[in-house]
Amino acid sequence: xxxxLHRAFCxxxxxxxxxxxxxxxxxxxxxxxxFTFTEGMLRLDADAWSLRWYRTVAGDRQWLQAVxxxxxxxxxxxxxxxxxxxxxALGLADPRMPGRRLAMGLLISPMVTPVxxxxxxxxxxxxxxxxxxxxxxxxxxxAALGTPFVVIxxxxxxxxxxxxxxxxxxxxxxxxxxxxxxxQLPIILPGVVSGALFAFATSFDEVVTVxxxxxxxxxxxxxxxxxxxxxxISPAILAVATLLILFALFLMGTVEWLRRRGGRPA
Numbered sequence: 001x002x003x004x005l006h007r008a009f010c011x012x013x014x015x016x017x018x019x020x021x022x023x024x025x026x027x028x029x030x031x032x033x034x035f036t037f038t039e040g041m042l043r044l045d046a047d048a049w050s051l052r053w054y055r056t057v058a059g060d061r062q063w064l065q066a067v068x069x070x071x072x073x074x075x076x077x078x079x080x081x082x083x084x085x086x087x088x089a090l091g092l093a094d095p096r097m098p099g100r101r102l103a104m105g106l107l108i109s110p111m112v113t114p115v116x117x118x119x120x121x122x123x124x125x126x127x128x129x130x131x132x133x134x135x136x137x138x139x140x141x142x143a144a145l146g147t148p149f150v151v152i153x154x155x156x157x158x159x160x161x162x163x164x165x166x167x168x169x170x171x172x173x174x175x176x177x178x179x180x181x182x183x184q185l186p187i188i189l190p191g192v193v194s195g196a197l198f199a200f201a202t203s204f205d206e207v208v209t210v211x212x213x214x215x216x217x218x219x220x221x222x223x224x225x226x227x228x229x230x231x232x233i234s235p236a237i238l239a240v241a242t243l244l245i246l247f248a249l250f251l252m253g254t255v256e257w258l259r260r261r262g263g264r265p266a
Contacts, residue, residue, distance in 0.1 A: 021245065028053060028238035035235065053239040063240070066224035073135060073220060074203040077142035081199040084143070085150025086192055090180075092151070093158040104155075108148040118145065119212040126213065133215035141209050146199030153198065157191025190258040197251050197258075204247075 031050035032038055040048025057063045088107055091097055110118055122141045123132060131137030161184065169179040185192070207222035214223060221240060228237045 024238050024241050025245065028235065028242040030235055030238075033235055035233070035238070053234070053236045056234070056236045057239050060236070062219070063221075063224060063236070066219050066221045069135070069218055070204055070220040070222075073138050073142060073218075074200050076135075076139035077146055077203040078196050078200040080139065080143035081146035081203075082150050082192065082196045085147045085195055085199070086154055088147070088151050089154035089158060092155055093161070104151075107151050110145050111148045115145070115206075115208045119209040122209065123212040132213055133218060135218060138210065138213050138218055141213055142203035142206060143199075145206065145209065146202045149198035149202060150192070150195030153191045153195035154188060157188045161187060194255050194258050197255055201248070201251055 026041070027035060027037065029049045029051065030038065030041060031048050031052060038048055088103075092100055092104055092107075097103070119141075122144070126132050126137045126141065129137075131140065165183050165187075166179050169183045170176075174182065204220075205222060206220075207226055210218065210220050210223040211226070214220070219227070221244070225237050225240060228234055
């Protein structure tokens with residue numbers, strides 16, 4: 001009885017959280033320019049369902065530019081955040097490092113600081129450097145927001161790493177770089193990739209920082225959706241939202257696969 005109630009409660013919570021998101025998917029196939037289910041859709045008439053809004057997105061220059069910007073900025077921020085996060089995690093994993101707790105707190109502070117506060121600070125800082133409204137400025141800003149995720153995932157992976165393996169590689173003549181690349185990195189790779197995926201998702205989903213830092217040429221998908229809601233209500237936004245849901249499911253599946261793969265015994 002207790003197990004049944006627990007499962008029913010979990011199912012109710014799941015529906016409460018997911019149902020408002022999943023309702024977007026069928027609405028994105030609406031043949032009419034409405035954000036509600038038409039009578040034809042409820043009757044499952046074939047003429048009431050259409051790929052109209054997906055074709056609109058595919059043929060719109062602004063949407064395509066937003067996709068390109070999101071991918072370019074996301075990949076650049078991910079590479080930078082992953083590199084910095086792995087280096088920081090390696091240092092934090094060393095018990096001899098002084099001030100580890102303070103350093104960890106500073107590194108993950110972007111996660112607990114309101115994004116609008118971080119975005120405002122980045123805007124004033126990068127404006128003074130002439131990097132506001134540039135792709136480089138957005139990459140640096142998004143990398144700062146994504147680095148804490150890499151630090152946390154890689155640090156968690158390194159907590160189970162046997163340091164005797166590095167001592168053994170050093171005893172066999174391998175230098176620090178060779179030991180890291182040939183011994184340590186393959187073992188912690190699932191954590192590194194998981195952190196990179198979180199960093200990419202953070203950059204791909206960020207809108208507040210783009211509102212502060214980006215110009216017309218730096219519009220990303222979330223920024224374009226924000227503009228679409230404010231300037232012109234179009235169901236094309238629902239089509240893009242559906243594609244983002246599928247993308248998020250892909251990322252979640254990849255992270256779960258990496259988690260299970262990393263938990264396998266060697």
